[in-house]
Amino acid sequence: MPPFDIDTETIRKLAELMTETGLSEIEMAEGERRIRVSRATVASAAAMVAPAIAASAALATPVNLASHPGAVVSPMVGTAYFQAEPGAPPFVNIGDTIRVGETLLIIEAMKVMNPIKSPKSGVITQILVSDGQPVEYGEPLMIIE
Amino acid sequence: MGIATVAIHSTADADAMHVRLADESVCIGPPSSRESYLNMPAILSAAAITGADAIHPGVGFLSENARFAEMVAEHDIVFIGPSPEHMRIMGDKVTAKQTVANLNLPVVRGSDGAVDGVVEALAAAKEIGFPVLIKASSGGGGKGMKVARSADELGEALSLAQGEARANFGDDSVYIERYLEKPRHIEIQLFGDSHGNAVHLGERDCSIQRRHQKLVEEGPSPALTPAERNAIGALAADTIRKLGYLGAGTMEFLFEDGEFFFMEMNTRLQVEHPVTEAITGIDLVREQILVASGERLSFTQEDVKITGHAIECRINAEHPSTFMPSPGLVRGFHAPGGPGVRIDSGLYSGYRIPSHYDSLIAKLIVHADNRTDCLARLRRALEEFVVDGVDTTLPLHHRLLDEPDFVSGNYNIHWLEHFLARTS
Numbered sequence: 245m246p247p248f249d250i251d252t253e254t255i256r257k258l259a260e261l262m263t264e265t266g267l268s269e270i271e272m273a274e275g276e277r278r279i280r281v282s283r284a285t286v287a288s289a290a291a292m293v294a295p296a297i298a299a300s301a302a303l304a305t306p307v308n309l310a311s312h313p314g315a316v317v318s319p320m321v322g323t324a325y326f327q328a329e330p331g332a333p334p335f336v337n338i339g340d341t342i343r344v345g346e347t348l349l350i351i352e353a354m355k356v357m358n359p360i361k362s363p364k365s366g367v368i369t370q371i372l373v374s375d376g377q378p379v380e381y382g383e384p385l386m387i388i389e
Numbered sequence: 390m391g392i393a394t395v396a397i398h399s400t401a402d403a404d405a406m407h408v409r410l411a412d413e414s415v416c417i418g419p420p421s422s423r424e425s426y427l428n429m430p431a432i433l434s435a436a437a438i439t440g441a442d443a444i445h446p447g448v449g450f451l452s453e454n455a456r457f458a459e460m461v462a463e464h465d466i467v468f469i470g471p472s473p474e475h476m477r478i479m480g481d482k483v484t485a486k487q488t489v490a491n492l493n494l495p496v497v498r499g500s501d502g503a504v505d506g507v508v509e510a511l512a513a514a515k516e517i518g519f520p521v522l523i524k525a526s527s528g529g530g531g532k533g534m535k536v537a538r539s540a541d542e543l544g545e546a547l548s549l550a551q552g553e554a555r556a557n558f559g560d561d562s563v564y565i566e567r568y569l570e571k572p573r574h575i576e577i578q579l580f581g582d583s584h585g586n587a588v589h590l591g592e593r594d595c596s597i598q599r600r601h602q603k604l605v606e607e608g609p610s611p612a613l614t615p616a617e618r619n620a621i622g623a624l625a626a627d628t629i630r631k632l633g634y635l636g637a638g639t640m641e642f643l644f645e646d647g648e649f650f651f652m653e654m655n656t657r658l659q660v661e662h663p664v665t666e667a668i669t670g671i672d673l674v675r676e677q678i679l680v681a682s683g684e685r686l687s688f689t690q691e692d693v694k695i696t697g698h699a700i701e702c703r704i705n706a707e708h709p710s711t712f713m714p715s716p717g718l719v720r721g722f723h724a725p726g727g728p729g730v731r732i733d734s735g736l737y738s739g740y741r742i743p744s745h746y747d748s749l750i751a752k753l754i755v756h757a758d759n760r761t762d763c764l765a766r767l768r769r770a771l772e773e774f775v776v777d778g779v780d781t782t783l784p785l786h787h788r789l790l791d792e793p794d795f796v797s798g799n800y801n802i803h804w805l806e807h808f809l810a811r812t813s
Contacts, residue, residue: 321417321434353434354464378438380416381431382400 255281309372310382314389316363318379322353326375334375340368342388349386351379364388390678395439397432399425401743406735413439420745426450429457436466443467443681445674449747452657453480469681471581471636471656479638479654489640489651492628497643497650499566510547511540513565522568523547525554525561532557536568569650571801572643574598575610577625578665578673579638582680587630588690589622590671593664596802597789599712604782604805605789606661607700608668611760611798612644621649626690636680637662637673643802660703660752663733667699667756697756698763702771702786704734704751706742709784710813716744721777725770729756729763742779750781764796788812 258270258281269282309315318324326334326349335347342348347359348368370387373379396411401420408414415435418425425431427450436444444461446452446469455473462468470476479485486496500513503526514521514537523546525533533554537546547563555561578590594610595603609618625640637658642649662673671693676686706715719740724732734751742750755770757763768790774783789795794804 321415321431321438323438354430354437378415380435381418381425382416 251279254279309370309384309387312384312387314364314366314369314387315384316348316360316386316388318351318381318383318385319360320351320353320358321380322351322358322378324373324375324377324379324385325350325352325357326371336368336371336386338368338371342366342368360385362388390675392678395435395441397426397435399745401745404740406737406740415439420743422450422746429454429460432457433460433464433466436461437464441466443469443678445469445677446657448657448660453655455480467681469636469677471634471638475632475634476656478632479656482653485653486651488632489628489654492631494624494628494640494651495649497566497569497652500564503562503564507544507547510563510565511543514540514543517565517567520568520570522566523550523563524566525550525558526564527554527558527560527562533563567650569643569645571803572596572645572650573610573612573800574603574641574652574802575613575621575644575649576639576641576659577622578659578662579625579629579634579640580673580676580680580686581629581632581634581636581638582686583635583683584685585630586686586689587626587634588686588688588693589626590665590669590673590693591622591695592618593661595661596800597795597805598802599805599809603661604703605700605786606664606703607698607760607763608664609695609698610644617647637677660749661701663731663752663754664699664701667729667731667754668695668697669693670696697758698760699754699756700763700767701752701754702767703749703782704753704774704776704786705748705782706750706779707748707782708780709782709788710809712782713780714744714748715780716742716748717779718742719776719778721775723773723775724751725753725773727770729766730754730770731756736776750776753786760798764790 258272262270262281262283269280271280310317335349336342342362343365345361348362349360351358351360366388368386369389372384372386379385394411396408396414397417398405398408398414399418399420400416402408403416417431417435418428444466451457453476455476458468458470458473458476478488490496498517504510504513520536520538523535523537533550535546535550537543550563551561554563573594573596575592575594577592580590581587591608592610592613593606593608594612595606597605629638639655639659641652643652658673658677666673671688679687707713708715719736719738719742722736722738731754732751736750753770753774755763755767757766771783771786776783792808794800
């Protein structure tokens with residue numbers, strides 16, 4: 245369940261290009277989007293299974309934005325919900341000014357709703373996950389600057 | 390088996406091989422085990438959000454935690470392992486001994502619970518037979534244990550043990566067991582299914598230990614005759630049949646002078662299970678999954694044939710003589726291969742061994758037609774095994790192959806520590 249869209253077409257093209265030219269790694273960057281496709285060649289011993297092409301995509305979300313100074317990361321595993329209950333208005337929107345301690349969203353884990361409070365004050369510039377999306381520990385949820 | 394997998398991991402293990410190989414992964418917490426691999430709500434949430442049908446608890450961590458097994462079941466997820474009840478019975482060493490003793494399995498002779506004062510201790514010791522071991526009831530790690538070889542030594546040994554127990558565990562309650570001078574650690578691999586089948590898959594000899602940690606395991610044991618093997622195997626299998634035990638389990642015995650003494654039962658798969666896979670040709674993890682799915686074991690007791698000999702070396706990221714842990718970057722890694730050589734490892738060139746967890750980084754399992762050929766193949770495999778950038782116990786395994794006692798199979802659970810003390 246990768247929490248971001250994978251541009252499979254681009255990756256396929258890069259992989260074909262790699263095979264044709266015999267390169268072992270190609271990285272492509274455009275603005276904040278970055279894709280790296282590399283071929284890991286290792287000894288073929290039993291436990292050292294290395295996929296021929298390892299697509300380590302670093303598009304917008306996880307790797308880059310987890311270290312963004314304004315990133316609010318998930319403290320737990322669960323499902324993200326943006327409103328108190330279905331049909332209710334969302335807790336926050338992009339552009340809102342937030343104070344420390346205000347509820348940003350809910351993460352539900354094992355039928356328990358956990359309100360996630362903002363660790364800082366500022367303006368919400370990005371919301372990185374969608375309503376009902378599963379999130380893992382450490383995953384960036386929003387950017388507050 | 391065509392089953393999709395989800396790997397759970399802490400932030401420290403984000404680049405671990407199992408995470409890279411699994412179909413999906415979920416980060417469940419920070420590096421500390423308590424907040425990740427021991428974090429039941431996080432693990433259950435990860436199973437819920439990925440729609441997992443079953444959880445394999447692996448080894449250590451929550452694999453023998455009855456409460457966790459119960460919670461998994463309450464969430465309508467299959468726990469690949471035995472029932473919580475059996476985990477509880479075998480998890481408590483006292484009830485485990487009582488349970489198997491009632492089912493006619495031989496146990497280490499001991500006092501019935503704690504002994505109060507010298508008079509009671511003496512009576513218990515005389516009945517058990519000297520030498521005896523006085524053990525702290527709340528103890529562990531070899532602390533609060535004193536040997537008394539005769540009635541004369543008992544008084545002093547008792548007060549020393551009680552003093553140490555009080556200092557280390559805040560509880561001076563002690564019990565007494567027969568002390569075995571040079572036992573071997575022999576464990577029996579067992580399997581049960583929900584159709585009434587209960588089988589044994591032979592033994593593993595795990596006597597090469599340092600501080601109660603196994604370093605080398607082999608099967609079959611050089612010390613057992615076929616008659617002894619079949620007898621203890623049948624007895625152990627019968628015990629789990631009476632219990633209705635499901636899945637994989639291992640009964641650990643101390644073996645001395647032809648006698649077996651039950652020590653404990655591990656209600657999970659063991660680290661050294663590949664030794665049994667090598668000599669029986671049976672895929673134990675596959676059988677675990679079959680049993681957990683409600684299917685029959687894919688074999689009967691008659692189908693179990695022990696073929697050849699297998700030895701497993703546990704390779705730890707530690708200095709080979711000081712045993713100082715050596716986490717860090719693995720700059721070069723080359724695994725041996727060829728017939729009869731298996732490596733179970735998450736290592737790769739460029740992998741950074743984290744400092745937060747166990748130091749075991751690879752298992753080398755070698756199989757051949759007989760023990761002599763197995764030792765020769767093991768020597769060759771060790772010579773080809775390269776781990777560059779961190780200290781490992783590979784040089785220690787090399788040294789063992791030059792030791793006459795190891796080569797002849799003439800060792801017991803104290804042998805390795807004596808060898809290390811002699812040669813340091």
